[in-house]
Amino acid sequence: MAKAKPCLICCCVLGTLTCLALIYLCVVFLVAGRCPGFTRAAVAADSRLCSDIGRGILQQGGSAVDGAIAALLCTSVVNPQSMGLGGGSIVTVRNKSGRHVRVFNFRETVPQRFKVDLLSDCPSTFMLSTGSQWIGVPGELRGYEAMHRRYGKLSWAELFEPTIRLARNGITMPPFLAKVLKYPLIKAHVQNSSLCQILCKANKALLGPGDILKFPQLARTMEIVAQQGADAFFTGKIGQDLVKDVKEAGGTLEMEDLRRFQVQEMDAWKLRLGNTRMYIPPPPAGGALLAFILQLMTDFPFNASMDNHQKTQMYHHFIEAAKFANGQRREIRDPRFNTQKGADHMIDPKFIDSIRKKISANGTHENDYYANSDPPLDRFGTTHVSVMDEDGLAVSATSTINQIFGGAVYSPRTGVILNNELSDFCKRADTIRAGKVAAQEVAVRPVGGLIRSLIVSVGERPPSSMTPVILESESGGLLVIGGSGGSLITSAVALAIMNRLWLKMSLEDAIAMPIVYVDSKNIVQYESSFDKWPPTVIEGLKALGHKVEPLKYAFNVVNGLEKENGCITAVSDLRKLGQSAGY
8 A cells, every 4th residue: 555655656746747747738828819910929021921030030039139130140141131240129028027218329420530620511402321431430330249149048049040031132122112112212323323233134224023132241241140140240351351341341340349349238227108108219319309208298198089180289399299299300319429418417307308398289399499400311221020938038129231221332342232320310410429548557465566558439329219118007008119210210109109098099090091101391291091081180280280292102001019918019100011929
C-alpha cells in the first residue's frame, strides 16, 4: 500500500495540471471568440508584407522591439521613399509592467563639418530639398542596437534575415511606391538623381506596376551588419564606403561623425487627458505640439451624435488650436543646445488655459495673433509602426529619412539612401550647431591623481513633427499610435486620438476619417475624400473666416493598435495601402 501513495499523488498532480490546461484553453478560446481582432500580439506597419514579417518575429518568440526592428528593416525596402538605414527614428517603449515608458531618440545629427551658410540655401517656397549638403549623421542602426540590447529576445541576425531575402531576390513593385513615383514632382526628383540607379529602367523610365524592385547592395550591407553588428556601419568598411559616396556627391560626412554618434535614451513626458495618461517623446520630437492641441481640446463638449453646427464648432476649435500650435513650432528645439524657453510651457496647464481663452467661437484671426508671422515650410515623408507582444511590451516607432527619398542621394557602394535632415532647420532655427569634443581632467579616487578624458557631444538634432505616443486608460486599456507625413503628422494623430477617445469611434474609423490640416500659412486644407464631412461644415468654417482649400498631397498616415479587455485591435492606414497582422 505504501508504494501506491506516490502513484496516487502523481495521478492527482497530473489531473490538476490537465484541468488547469483545459481551463486555460477554454479561456483562450472564449477570448478569441469574442475578439474581432487579435488576442496575443500584433503589428501595424505601412504594408501587409512588413506587418507579416514583424508578426513572424513575434511568433518566433521575439519581443515587440524585435518585431518593430524587423518591420522597419522591411519598410526600408517596401517604402524606401520613407525611411531606411540612412536616416533615424524616435521610438517610445512601454515595458510589460507598465511602470516605465522610455524614449529612444536616434534621429540624425549635425555633422562636425557642414556648409557654414547652409540656412541661406533654404527654399522660400515648398520644394524637395535635394543635395548632399543637407545630409545629417544617420543613426538608425545604432538605435536598433540600443533597443535590442535592452529589450531584444531573438538574436540580432534573425531580425535582418527576412529583409535580406527581399532585397536580394526582389519584390514586385509595391503599389504605394509605384503610385508615389507617378507624382510629377517626385518623378523628376528621382530621374534627375542617383536614385535612378535602383528605381529606373532603360532611358530613365521609372519602375512601375509588375516590375521587380531589387536592392542587391543593400542586401549585402544588411548581411554584414547582421553578422558583425552596428559597428560594421559606424566604425567599419560600410561606414568608410558610405563616407566616400557622400563626399563624391559633394557632402561633408566624415567617419568621425559616425563613430561619435550617440543614442539618446530618456523618460517619456507624462501628462493627463481627462482620465487618460499620455506618454510623449520630449523635444526635439513633436510630442509637445500634439499634447498642446489635445489639451486645448479637452474642454470641448464632444458628442458622437453632434449636429452640423456642433461639428463645425468642433473643427473650428481644433483649427484654432492648430494655428496656435503653428506659432509654437520654433520652440521645438534640441534642449542640449537651446537652454532658453524650450517647450515645457506647452504642456503647462496655466499656459494651456491662457491660450484657450484666446479661442473664440465666433471667428478666426490673422497670423500674428497666433505668433505665426514667419512660418516654417511644410514637408512630407516618414513611416510609423506600432507593435505589441504577448508579454505586453508595447512599441510606438516613427522613422524617417525626412522628405520623400531624403535628399535624393544614393550610396552605390552600400545601397543606402541618405537623409536630407538638415533641411528641417529651415525657418525653425537661426543657427545650426555641430557637437563638441573637449578634454577634461577627472580626479581618480581612492588612488588619487588626475586623468584626462574626452567629453563627446554629438551635433544638434533637428526639430521634428514625429510623435510616437502611448496612451493608458484608467480601466487598463492601451493605445499605441503614431503617424507619418511630415508636417501632417500632428493633425493626423491628434484627430485620430480625438475620434477614438472622445467621439468613441472604432480605431479603424478613427484613423480612416478624413482630416483637416492647418498648413504653415494657417490655411485650412481638407482631404478630398470628405464624403463623411458634410459640405455645410466646410461652408461654416469659411463663414467663420477660415481660408479653406482641398489638400493637394494627402500623405497623412496613422498606424496604431489598442488592447482592451484582452482584445487587440491593430489598424494600418489604408492611405498607404497598409494592413496589420497579428495572432
